[in-house]
Amino acid sequence: MNDDAIRFLSNIFGLQSLKYYVGEITFFNELCSKMETQSRCGGALVCNTNIATSGDSPSNRTVTSLWTPLKSRVERTHRGGTTAPPLLEKCKAFSPLVDKSRYLVARQQTRCEVKSISQSLSFGLLENIHTAILNASENEKRAIRNAPPARRIDIHSMLQDIKALQTKIDAAVDDDEQRALEEDATGRVLWICWCGILSEVEQRLPEIVNYILREGNLMTPQRRDRLHQGLQEVGEIIKKTPHVHVDDDLAHLRRIMLDAEADISKYQLWHTARLADLSRDASDFFRCDFIDE
Numbered sequence: 595m596n597d598d599a600i601r602f603l604s605n606i607f608g609l610q611s612l613k614y615y616v617g618e619i620t621f622f623n624e625l626c627s628k629m630e631t632q633s634r635c636g637g638a639l640v641c642n643t644n645i646a647t648s649g650d651s652p653s654n655r656t657v658t659s660l661w662t663p664l665k666s667r668v669e670r671t672h673r674g675g676t677t678a679p680p681l682l683e684k685c686k687a688f689s690p691l692v693d694k695s696r697y698l699v700a701r702q703q704t705r706c707e708v709k710s711i712s713q714s715l716s717f718g719l720l721e722n723i724h725t726a727i728l729n730a731s732e733n734e735k736r737a738i739r740n741a742p743p744a745r746r747i748d749i750h751s752m753l754q755d756i757k758a759l760q761t762k763i764d765a766a767v768d769d770d771e772q773r774a775l776e777e778d779a780t781g782r783v784l785w786i787c788w789c790g791i792l793s794e795v796e797q798r799l800p801e802i803v804n805y806i807l808r809e810g811n812l813m814t815p816q817r818r819d820r821l822h823q824g825l826q827e828v829g830e831i832i833k834k835t836p837h838v839h840v841d842d843d844l845a846h847l848r849r850i851m852l853d854a855e856a857d858i859s860k861y862q863l864w865h866t867a868r869l870a871d872l873s874r875d876a877s878d879f880f881r882c883d884f885i886d887e
Contacts, residue, residue, distance in 0.1 A: 713844070729803065781854030
């Protein structure tokens with residue numbers, strides 16, 4: 595996967611805006627690294643965003659490599675300390691009593707960012723972010739909880755499927771067949787990316803929220819109230835952001851990604867229809883031949 599591909603995927607998944615809520619997504623960089631390792635070692639590669647939650651011990655696993663995109667969900671500095679998640683800094687800006695102009699800018703920026711995410715393939719993550727913010731702003735005890743069980747993604751198998759599809763694409767002579775194969779391959783690539791991003795966000799959000807709550811506990815009551823107010827306002831902006839209509843290209847990418855999730859193959863549909871046409875043509879031919887005799 596080259597830099598152009600990473601930039602394209604980052605753009606259609608809205609990672610530039612998403613980072614202000616969950617931090618930098620590392621999935622694409624990690625995926626590139628593991629793809630290189632896989633090509634050298636030839637071992638099965640499973641994506642597992644939280645090895646510690648898996649019931650299997652390392653000695654019992656049958657795969658040769660496991661992917662862990664974030665050893666710690668709160669980014670660490672080179673000195674071993676922690677850096678504040680972007681969402682914390684965003685919430686601090688939501689204080690009209692302290693700096694009204696900064697507050698208005700923060701609100702407008704948040705609206706633009708949320709709208710941008712809603713127009714990307716990561717639109718489904720807004721619900722995850724809103725739920726985490728709601729938990730933090732309404733009930734601190736309810737917010738402090740572990741991340742959900744890690745999703746396991748058989749990257750090796752999915753990449754092998756894509757490689758097989760690419761071989762068929764190269765050999766295809768029919769335009770409709772080629773388009774169907776290209777949609778299947780693209781859908782699988784997008785589905786791999788969505789699973790990786792979703793899993794990373796699910797694992798990261800609880801720690802981001804807990805970090806914010808711990809910081810709030812160190813503040814004065816007045817500053818802590820302003821922080822919670824900021825969380826609530828960000829959550830309300832997400833909640834009130836209307837479902838927007840995306841352009842035809844992105845809508846098409848959404849559809850083929852969801853087809854990949856449902857294991858719907860455009861090539862298989864095309865192939866079935868093609869066989870039906872050939873069978874019908876053959877039946878018509880023999881029927882006409884019989885009539886002529």
